[in-house]
Amino acid sequence: MASKSEEELRKLSVEIRFLEQTAETIQSRINAVNAVITDLTYANMTLEGLEKEKENTELLVPIGGNSYIKARLENPDKVIVGMGAGISLEKTLQEAKEIIKKRLENLERTRASLQQQLAQVAERIEEDREKFESLIAELRERKAA
Amino acid sequence: MGDEISKLPPQVQERLLRLQQLQQTLQSVLVQKQQVEIELTEIEQALSELEKMSDDAVIYKAIGSLLVKSEKAKTVADLNERKELFNMRATVLGKQEERLRSQIKDLQTKLQQDLSPVSPFQP
Numbered sequence: 730m731a732s733k734s735e736e737e738l739r740k741l742s743v744e745i746r747f748l749e750q751t752a753e754t755i756q757s758r759i760n761a762v763n764a765v766i767t768d769l770t771y772a773n774m775t776l777e778g779l780e781k782e783k784e785n786t787e788l789l790v791p792i793g794g795n796s797y798i799k800a801r802l803e804n805p806d807k808v809i810v811g812m813g814a815g816i817s818l819e820k821t822l823q824e825a826k827e828i829i830k831k832r833l834e835n836l837e838r839t840r841a842s843l844q845q846q847l848a849q850v851a852e853r854i855e856e857d858r859e860k861f862e863s864l865i866a867e868l869r870e871r872k873a874a
Numbered sequence: 875m876g877d878e879i880s881k882l883p884p885q886v887q888e889r890l891l892r893l894q895q896l897q898q899t900l901q902s903v904l905v906q907k908q909q910v911e912i913e914l915t916e917i918e919q920a921l922s923e924l925e926k927m928s929d930d931a932v933i934y935k936a937i938g939s940l941l942v943k944s945e946k947a948k949t950v951a952d953l954n955e956r957k958e959l960f961n962m963r964a965t966v967l968g969k970q971e972e973r974l975r976s977q978i979k980d981l982q983t984k985l986q987q988d989l990s991p992v993s994p995f996q997p
Contacts, residue, residue, distance in 0.1 A: 812923045813916035817941055819932035
């Protein structure tokens with residue numbers, strides 16, 4: 730009888746470890762999605778700001794390392810949007826905003842579904858831990874008796 | 875755990891090691907396959923986006939960190955070529971995956987037979 734409980738304990742600990750790994754994977758995917766959402770939000774803010782600017786406005790373009798070069802806005806209504814696979818297309822500002830909005834909506838949905846998955850895994854881990862604790866207590870009592 | 879393994883017969887130990895190696899190889903094949911599949915999805919998306927554009931649409935192609943102006947026809951041809959290449963790679967990787975899975979299955983069956991007489995938890 731005791732060995733059965735011990736076997737159960739072993740199974741539970743393996744399952745908990747597996748679930749913890751799953752939770753970590755989901756969390757890192759959520760972080761990746763968050764990073765892209767931040768990036769797209771910035772792009773959207775930039776486009777919204779640019780919309781109000783006229784041709785030939787002086788700009789500072791970031792080149793990294795908190796450094797900038799001076800440039801002039803040649804055409805505020807032409808935006809180049811990456812489509813993946815190394816291809817970028819020229820779009821109007823409105824089109825670009827639409828594309829970014831759609832991407833953001835998709836990512837929000839992905840994030841919500843990942844968060845739901847994470848909550849389910851966390852719940853399962855909690856259940857398993859409780860079972861684990863009560864089994865240990867049971868085994869101790871039996872050994873003491 | 876290491877102690878338990880070293881108590882096993884050398885032949886079984888060898889099989890266990892081989893199983894681990896096969897599983898690692900399978901893992902790396904799966905990662906490569908996933909990357910190729912992501913690449914293929916991106917190419918498909920870019921192609922379907924290009925389809926909607928007029929022939930004189932302004933298109934840029936990434937060369938390193940630069941974006942260089944390109945033409946629709948040339949870009950579509952390039953993408954189709956890459957698609958073919960990646961499709962080929964995906965097929966090769968799929969075959970590798972299949973072979974590895976069957977090798978792993980065989981080895982697992984053998985190991986189960988090896989280990990069943992000593993296992994204290996027989997079904």
